[in-house]
Amino acid sequence: MSNLQNLGNMLNYDNEIGTPQKPPKLLNVNDYSNWKARFEHYISYTDSSLWIPILEGYKHPTHIYLDEEVPKPISNLDEEQKKAYDREKKALGSITMSLTRELFHSFRGYDTSKDLWKALQKRFEGNSDIKKSKRDLLRKQYECFNFMENELLDDLISRFYHLQT
Structure with a gap:
């Protein structure tokens, strides 16, 4: 086997199982249950606190401005709120990065990691x-x-x- 073939096999393997720097890809919708297990391990390995927004949800803090409730600017969040915001963005990013271009197109409208995770489960688990x-x-x-x-x-x-x- 040539070095180029070995490299191709390694890249396919890295896409399937992920690496410490990138989540596993959902390459085949028929393999959703295996991908889900690998993704759960990936999140637990990289930062288990990312499960908080995925499972419990995230609501961006708000404040009243001109008699209307609006999202607080990120610069006005306190340290704990910034950590929660960062966890949500990392969780959402991890899930979206593990979707192929074709799948991402179908799930583009989801703004939170919890909503996206539930949509994937609903679509592929039923x-x-x-x-x-x-x-x-x-x-x-x-x-x-x-x-x-x-x-x-x-x-x-x-x-x-x-x-x-």
Whole structure:
């Protein structure tokens, strides 16, 4: 294998699993559950406090200006509010950087990490009926699982592990 091919394989691998400097990419929507697990590990590894805005949400502080409630300028936030703002921006950035160009286009309108995370879950995991259908289909595939003619043992094992994920 040439050095160029090795480099290409390494880049694909880095995109799939991420690196300490960049989150894993959601390259295939059919692989959402694996990506989600890798992304959760990435966030836990890089800065676990990023889960706060993703799971609990973020609301930018406001103040009253000319009898109207408006967002506080970033320069007027206190230290704790600035930390919360930074966590939200890092969380939102991490999620959006892990989407391909095509997927990002579909999820562009989400302004908070929590909203974007929930939208991804809704789209790729579905509601409770869809989840039940997926479980039923997986159960049927598992029950019908058997060795295929001319299949290598490694391929059989790979198919079996794919069913488990």
